[in-house]
Amino acid sequence: MSSPYAPNAELRAACSRILSLHRPLEPRAWFEHLAASPYAALDIDQYGQGEAVQLLEQRVASLLGKPAAVFVPKGTVAQMAALRVHTDRRGVRTVALHPLSHIDFDEDGAAERLHHLTLLRVGNPNGPFTRADLTSLHERLGALVIELPLRQAGFQLPEWTELVELHAWATERGVPVHLDGARLWSSAPGYGRGLADIAALADSVYVSLYKDVGGLGGCVLAGEQDFIDEARPWLARHGSLMYRSFPLVVSGLDGLDRHLPRVASYVLRARSLAAQLAEVPGLRIRPSVPHTSGFQVLIDGDPHQLWDAARDLAVNQGVWLVNDVRPTAVPGISMVEVQVGDAAEDFTDEEVAGLFRQMLQQGHSGSAGP
CATH class of the missing domain: 3.40.640.10 (Type I PLP-dependent aspartate aminotransferase-like (Major domain))
Incomplete structure (x- = not known):
């Protein structure tokens, strides 16, 4: 089921770094x-x-x-x-x-x-x-x-x-x-x-x-x-x-x-990244310790505003942080997925946490660009 806050393919392709999955090829x-x-x-x-x-x-x-x-x-x-x-x-x-x-x-x-x-x-x-x-x-x-x-x-x-x-x-x-x-x-x-x-x-x-x-x-x-x-x-x-x-x-x-010989390292990286993100106020990780190379990040905020903030990061910093932002059954709580592949090697855990902080701040202020 696709998200109503779905990715812009052209904007994603223009980004120099992408967090989830593997590095894309033209x-x-x-x-x-x-x-x-x-x-x-x-x-x-x-x-x-x-x-x-x-x-x-x-x-x-x-x-x-x-x-x-x-x-x-x-x-x-x-x-x-x-x-x-x-x-x-x-x-x-x-x-x-x-x-x-x-x-x-x-x-x-x-x-x-x-x-x-x-x-x-x-x-x-x-x-x-x-x-x-x-x-x-x-x-x-x-x-x-x-x-x-x-x-x-x-x-x-x-x-x-x-x-x-x-x-x-x-x-x-x-x-x-x-x-x-x-x-x-x-x-x-x-x-x-x-x-x-x-x-x-x-x-x-x-x-x-x-x-x-x-x-x-x-x-x-x-x-x-x-x-x-x-x-x-x-x-x-x-x-x-x-x-x-x-x-x-x-x-x-x-x-x-x-990639198969490296999948275990992707799982370990997902766990270290999740632990770092769990330290950011306004974020919760599901499950708290990832079972595989993927996990969900639950975010305090409106999905429309958070998606605008994520697009703002893409436009201004060339970073594609999340593939979409989805509403949840709980009002005021949104969800994004992180799926670790080799593309995550272009970031440190601390940098990713900082980018999520920026997305949160901009999403809450409503100051993100269109």
């Missing part, structure tokens, strides 16, 4: 970057077949400890295909997920409108659901979806013991578990565990190739070989079997090389 620089990649020497793909695609699928399957994987240009399609296979196998169209799940919150009802799935919203907006929350369900499920981390609730992860309990609850009832792991890459260091350890608690896993690891786009869906074989026709039916995918695939492989 289109020409992307072409040069891809051309310089060793993966650019691999044979070009055609309709999902080719050396680079096969290498990417094998690599992600190995990282996740799954027998098979398939590259998909769009995560929405990958997850609908996964849920369709699971629910068809069970003969049950009901899926349990969190009410702030990306599948329910950001995809315009795709699972319900296109696949006629019944979504059961479990838990509350304050954090991930627990096994205790699932005890309120009294009907058969075709699948259980767990989003790691739960982005809309401040990039929170369930406690590891709770995640194990969720898996046990589903296993006891024969319910397949699907991990919406778009940001699973930073969930692993958040837990202090390996990717395969987490993926072992699920029957299928979706991971993004641009969130955390900075590719151009696309994702990978992983699971047992027969599950992937059954998912492929649904991927084709959704129009995701592209004639050529090599720019996405090459950038995904390159992103795994460049």
Whole structure:
């Protein structure tokens, strides 16, 4: 769901420094970057077949400890295909997920409108659901979806013991578990565990190739070989079997090389930055110690005025501090996200705290420019 205080793309592009995510590349620089990649020497793909695609699928399957994987240009399609296979196998169209799940919150009802799935919203907006929350369900499920981390609730992860309990609850009832792991890459260091350890608690896993690891786009869906074989026709039916995918695939492989070894450092930086911001009056961090490389900053003030102040920083100092400013359910409290990637290396924690102080002061005075 987009914010009513959404970014100005031209203004963002004009900034010399950007706090969140990875340092952006201009289109020409992307072409040069891809051309310089060793993966650019691999044979070009055609309709999902080719050396680079096969290498990417094998690599992600190995990282996740799954027998098979398939590259998909769009995560929405990958997850609908996964849920369709699971629910068809069970003969049950009901899926349990969190009410702030990306599948329910950001995809315009795709699972319900296109696949006629019944979504059961479990838990509350304050954090991930627990096994205790699932005890309120009294009907058969075709699948259980767990989003790691739960982005809309401040990039929170369930406690590891709770995640194990969720898996046990589903296993006891024969319910397949699907991990919406778009940001699973930073969930692993958040837990202090390996990717395969987490993926072992699920029957299928979706991971993004641009969130955390900075590719151009696309994702990978992983699971047992027969599950992937059954998912492929649904991927084709959704129009995701592209004639050529090599720019996405090459950038995904390159992103795994460049950023995956550094994701743990992004999580540590998120925690140190959050601690510094927590010292600024008028700011609160959610969660107080980030679980992954992302967190929310709750700010005292009106979102319109704070967004004007953020734009003022962009115009006058060339700093893109936040991607948007959102209202919350509490009047007078706004929210922004911080997602740490290599772009944050261009700032010190103290400098970021100072910039947030400026945004607060200008937002409260209403003196920011248009």
